[in-house]
Amino acid sequence: MIDINPQRILTRYNVKVEKEMTPEEVAEKLFPVEENIREVAKAVFEGDEDEVVESIQNAINNGLDPLNLINNALLVGMEIVSTLYDDGVLYLPDVIISAQAMIEGIEYCKERSDQEHEYKGKIVSYVVEGDIHDIGKKIVTVLLRAKGYEVVDLGKDVCVEEVIAAVKREKPIMLTGTSLMTTTMVGFQDVNSRLLESDINVPIVCGGGAVTQDFVSQYELGLYCEEASDVPKIADAIINGLNIGQLRKEFHKH
Ligand code: B12
Incomplete structure (x- = not known):
């Protein structure tokens, strides 16, 4: 209790x-x-x-x-x-x-209304390829929407091609990736390198199950966060101009 x-x-x-x-x-x-x-x-x-x-x-x-x-x-x-x-x-x-x-x-x-509502920013969320555990992603998505962000939710078991295409199309301020299995969490690597190949420096906030800070820190665009409730705080920090190095200083455990 x-x-x-x-x-x-x-x-x-x-x-x-x-x-x-x-x-x-x-x-x-x-x-x-x-x-x-x-x-x-x-x-x-x-x-x-x-x-x-x-x-x-x-x-x-x-x-x-x-x-x-x-x-x-x-x-x-x-x-x-x-x-x-x-x-x-x-x-x-x-x-x-x-x-x-x-x-x-x-x-x-x-x-x-006849005017357009302005969201704080756009975010793409997904569960890595081969992984159908999507409850954590749903929480992350709900909390971001609750804080005024527009979330393009790609769903579960999303292939790398689809993630890259969504980033190019939607131009989000960040990505959130969920993986609950040791066999699927390596999927962050492909997304990271494909984005860098295209000169896209959008932070990938990674979380769920076996994912750890050390693991995510191997990837240039990777940012680790344990609690879903911290994800909107990261989005706010990105809106305030923090880059990946500064975000790691602020949100990673030292
Ligand atoms: C429910 C569940 C299932 C459900 C999933 C239903 C669904 N729609 O998600 C079903 C029954 C379908 C399932 C299937 C399988 N599962 Co399963 N499953 C679980 C279980 C029991 C709970 C996961 C869960 O939903 N937790 C609740 C949510 C709220 O927690 P969460 O996802 O961790 O999210 C929290 C944080 O991680 C974080 N978070 C999540 N995402 C993100 C993203 C960001 C950006 C951030 C910052 C934070 C964040 O925030 C959330 C809230 O705090 C776990 C065991 C466990 N205790 O974790 C096993 C587990 C994940 N499953 C496991 C396995 C092996 C499987 C199967 C392969 C089983 C099989 N032999 O078929 C299949 C996989 C199929 C596939 N291809 O994906 C293993 C993985 C082992 C490993 N380390 O690789 C686990 C750990 C069980 C075990 N101990 O063996 N599973």
């Missing part, structure tokens, strides 16, 4: 803890104050797609801009879910259900 300590979470948000609290009570204190925004964020937390769309409709009818609702309400609700997941209060199915509701909401907001 995970030892949940709402006090620790709420202290980070400067919220006073009055008694023993359930996850819903913890979240209640973190939702935004403005009523329209609060309803949307709450619906994302509850993972209720119908409620998400309904609360967005209400907010738009009350004069709020659909695109602003993406960043100011949908992502805020998802941020709360991610925080409570990081702290062991919520579990993976909660994150997946909320992320789905958020994605539904983003699509609805985009439909209702």
Whole structure:
């Protein structure tokens, strides 16, 4: 049983803890104050797609801009879910259900707006060739989308050709590669050398199962990360201009 300590979470948000609290009570204190925004964020937390769309409709009818609702309400609700997941209060199915509701909401907001929504950046995710273990990749993808990134998910057992073609087509800020088997993790090597041959220096964040930091560090573009929840932090660092050397300094264990 995970030892949940709402006090620790709420202290980070400067919220006073009055008694023993359930996850819903913890979240209640973190939702935004403005009523329209609060309803949307709450619906994302509850993972209720119908409620998400309904609360967005209400907010738009009350004069709020659909695109602003993406960043100011949908992502805020998802941020709360991610925080409570990081702290062991919520579990993976909660994150997946909320992320789905958020994605539904983003699509609805985009439909209702005549402007383009700007993602923070584009990322390509995949599971290496010969490997069908894709649960970790799904987590990574959900967490990146929750933090405002557009993720082109290539799926599992993806051949090197397909990865290279996707990078050339999509021009992502980074790749995330998952491998759970010692027999398949060598697949990172081909992607690394094929990208370098084409003068493409996009970081490949590698993780899953038997993959280790020493193994990934052999590849010029390789960046290791153990926890899926750290991947959005790496993406943010790339957006802030860090190169592979700087990213390794920041995220590798020394
Ligand atoms: C579930 C599972 C399966 C399922 C997969 C279902 C699916 N859709 O993914 C099924 C039953 C299909 C399966 C099949 C096989 N499996 Co299997 N499987 C597992 C098992 C039990 C759990 C894996 C899992 O999903 N864990 C939960 C997820 C959430 O964890 P995760 O993937 O590690 O991801 C976390 C981190 O690694 C990280 N992460 C993941 N990806 C990324 C990416 C980035 C960029 C970052 C930063 C982080 C990150 O974040 C996640 C959250 O923390 C493992 C044993 C184990 N304990 O790991 C064996 C295991 C991986 N399987 C194994 C094997 C051998 C097989 C088979 C070959 C069995 C067979 N003889 O047919 C086949 C392989 C088929 C193939 N070609 O891929 C071996 C691999 C041994 C090895 N070291 O090479 C393991 C380790 C079992 C064992 N002890 O022998 N398997």
